Amino acid sequence: MNLLEDLKWRGLLAQSTDEKALLDALSKPITLYAGFDPTASSLHVGHLVVLVVLRRFQLAGHHPIALVGGATGLVGDPSGRNEERSLNTQDVVEEWVVRIREQVSQYLDFEAPTNPARVVNNLDWTAPMSAIEFLRDIGKHFSVNQMLAKESVSARLEAGGISYTEFSYQVLQSLDFLELFRRHNCTLQIGGSDQWGNIVTGLDLIRRVESGGAHAMTVPLLMKADGTKFGKTAGGSVWLDPAMTSPYAFFQYWLNTEDRDVINFLKVFSFLPKEDIEGIEKSHLENPGARTAHRTLARELTILVHGAQDCERVEAAARALFGQGDLNDLDEATLESALSEIPRASVANVGEIPSWVDLVVASGVVDSKSAARRIVREGGAYLNNVKITGEDFSPSPSDFFFGRFAILRKGKRDLVAVEVSKKH
Numbered sequence: 001m002n003l004l005e006d007l008k009w010r011g012l013l014a015q016s017t018d019e020k021a022l023l024d025a026l027s028k029p030i031t032l033y034a035g036f037d038p039t040a041s042s043l044h045v046g047h048l049v050v051l052v053v054l055r056r057f058q059l060a061g062h063h064p065i066a067l068v069g070g071a072t073g074l075v076g077d078p079s080g081r082n083e084e085r086s087l088n089t090q091d092v093v094e095e096w097v098v099r100i101r102e103q104v105s106q107y108l109d110f111e112a113p114t115n116p117a118r119v120v121n122n123l124d125w126t127a128p129m130s131a132i133e134f135l136r137d138i139g140k141h142f143s144v145n146q147m148l149a150k151e152s153v154s155a156r157l158e159a160g161g162i163s164y165t166e167f168s169y170q171v172l173q174s175l176d177f178l179e180l181f182r183r184h185n186c187t188l189q190i191g192g193s194d195q196w197g198n199i200v201t202g203l204d205l206i207r208r209v210e211s212g213g214a215h216a217m218t219v220p221l222l223m224k225a226d227g228t229k230f231g232k233t234a235g236g237s238v239w240l241d242p243a244m245t246s247p248y249a250f251f252q253y254w255l256n257t258e259d260r261d262v263i264n265f266l267k268v269f270s271f272l273p274k275e276d277i278e279g280i281e282k283s284h285l286e287n288p289g290a291r292t293a294h295r296t297l298a299r300e301l302t303i304l305v306h307g308a309q310d311c312e313r314v315e316a317a318a319r320a321l322f323g324q325g326d327l328n329d330l331d332e333a334t335l336e337s338a339l340s341e342i343p344r345a346s347v348a349n350v351g352e353i354p355s356w357v358d359l360v361v362a363s364g365v366v367d368s369k370s371a372a373r374r375i376v377r378e379g380g381a382y383l384n385n386v387k388i389t390g391e392d393f394s395p396s397p398s399d400f401f402f403g404r405f406a407i408l409r410k411g412k413r414d415l416v417a418v419e420v421s422k423k424h
Contacts, residue, residue, distance in 0.1 A: 001274070002026070003060045007219075009274060010267040012053055014193040016217040017203065025187065025215060029115055032057055032188035033065035033180055035122075035173065036104055038073040038096035039085070042241035043103050045231040045253075046192075046222070048305070051107045052269055053190055053219055058108060059271075063115045065186060066104040067176060070097045070123030077173075078166040079152040079194045082159045085166065097121060103240055107304075118184070125179045126172065138175055141208045142201075147171075150197040170198045177202030178209060186214075193218040222268065225260035240305055246337035247302060247310040248317055254298035255291075255318075259284075262293045270300040314338070321407060321415060323385040332402045339405055339417035346421045350397035356381055356388055359395075360408050363416040375410055382409035 004023055007013045016022055034050045036043060043051075051066075058064045073093045076085035088096075101119050108117035147153060150170060156162040177199070180186035189199045199216040206212045222230040231238050238253050239245040245253075257265055263281045266272065272280075284293040302311040317338040319325035327335075345362040347353050354362070357372040360381075366372045373391045375381050381388050383395055384407050399406050400420060408416040 003056065006274070007053070007056070011264060012049075012056075012219045012268060014218045014220040015196050017200070017215050022188070022215045022217065026060075026062070029061050029063060030188055031063040031065065031180075031184050031186040032190060033067050033120075033177075033186050034190045035067040035069055035072070035176060036100055037069035037077060038093055038100050039076075040239075041096050041099055042239045042244050043100060044237040044239050046237075048240065049219055049222060049268060050191060051104065052271075052304075055107050056271075057190075058112065058115060058117060061115055063117070063184075064108055065118045065120055065180060065184065066108060067180070068097050068101045068104065068119060068121050069176075070094070070121040071126035072122060072169060072172050072176070073097065075169050075172060076166050077152075077169050077198075078156050078162055079198070082156070084163055087165075097123075099241075120180070122172070122176045122179070126175065138171060138178075138205070141205055142171055142174075146201075150201070152194070152197060170201050173198045174202035174205040177214070178205050181206050181210065181212060181214060188215045188217060190217045190219065192221050194221060225258060225264075242306060242310070246340065247306040248314040248334065248337040249341050250305065251298045251302045251311065251314040251318070252341060254301050255294050257294055257297060259288055262297055266293060266297050266300070269304070270297065271304075272296075272300065320385075322412070323382070323409070327384055327401065327407065330401075332404075335401060335405060339407070339419070342415045342417050344417040344419055345408075346419050348421055350400055350403065350420055353394050353396070355392055355394045356383060356408060357391060359418055360410060360416055363408075365410055365414050365416050380411045383407070385409065 001009065002023070003026055004013065004019070032054070034054050036047060054064045054066065070093065073096070074087070074090065076087060101121070105119055110117050147167065147170060148157070153162060153167060156166070177186070177189050189202060191199055196216070196218050199218065203214050203216055206214050224230055233253065238250065254265070263277065263284060266277050266280065270277070280293050280296055283290070299311055299315070302314065313331070313334045316325055317330055317334050320327045320330055321338060343363040343365050345359045357369050357376065360366045360372050361369055366375065376388060376391050379387060384399060395406050395418070404420050406418040408418060410416070
């Protein structure tokens with residue numbers, strides 16, 4: 001398959017300008033870009049959709065540019081929002097630009113011999129421009145009537161209004177495309193499907209100012225099969241920064257993918273070839289209980305975002321927590337990360353430890369002491385994967401890993417982390 005056919009098969013092509021002209025252009029290496037605004041200190045898995053597409057273009061021989069929006073991040077994109085975005089201070093945005101620049105850089109190859117990647121900041125060409133220059137040289141090419149008709153703007157007007165600041169966002173994004181066209185002969189912008197209006201406005205600006213031609217392509221905004229928003233959990237977004245979403249939690253997010261979504265997500269996010277994914281899909285349909293597709297997805301994505309070493313650690317932690325590996329082999333950071341995702345109980349110090357029954361009730365996993373005692377009698381009570389038999393059993397200080405953690409288990413799946421409270 002050619003690149004566009006592969007993107008279609010993976011469900012990664014939502015819209016494009018003249019597809020035949022784009023296909024013809026892609027017969028030779030071109031330069032393309034995608035933009036990422038610093039609206040938080042980290043990107044999340046929603047951004048990963050566009051990042052992997054940018055990487056696919058580079059693997060196909062094209063020249064990718066990742067634009068970090070130091071300027072547009074100060075203004076705010078109205079797309080997909082019903083109200084004004086709270087503006088962050090310049091210092092905060094500058095800090096986030098640095099962090100996001102580092103994040104996007106790990107998905108692209110800057111040492112490729114023929115098509116090395118670039119990272120740019122749109123503040124570099126926006127900041128030196130005066131307001132008069134902006135209005136005269138750029139603003140005069142925009143029709144307010146057309147700007148009002150853009151979906152992101154019209155939706156906001158219906159919802160109650162939009163500030164001039166956010167209204168001008170599409171002008172700034174168009175300026176980005178124009179500047180990259182001028183500086184690097186960039187002829188393709190990619191982005192999420194909610195950016196279509198902004199992207200084609202950039203094409204029009206290139207035509208008006210430089211009498212040049214370029215292309216646009218968007219990828220779908222992913223939704224889960226049940227209609228809920230992709231990339232969200234009860235605790236919020238799934239971040240690419242390991243300090244905000246631990247590698248263990250990241251792995252578990254993909255491992256817990258619904259059966260209806262798992263093959264689709266493998267197509268979208270993994271770099272496995274079509275034949276491999278079709279083989280995994282066949283196995284998944286024949287034996288979904290084996291969860292081969294889920295484990296493959298979790299591994300591929302955790303390696304992509306956090307590296308093979310962290311993936312090995314979190315897999316070892318998952319096995320050990322459920323009695324399929326040795327808890328003693330886990331380092332403190334990995335164990336702490338894994339236990340942060342499960343119910344917990346705390347003890348003031350290891351010299352005064354309540355019974356297994358009291359601890360499991362305190363965690364909320366069991367609702368009464370009588371029920372907890374019954375679990376012990378029926379052989380379903382474990383401490384650090386060792387079965388306990390006494391209803392009055394209490395852990396000892398030596399049962400706490402690193403002097404901090406012990407793991408209770410009820411049956412095969414229900415875990416409780418017991419943590420020694422930190423002294424203040």
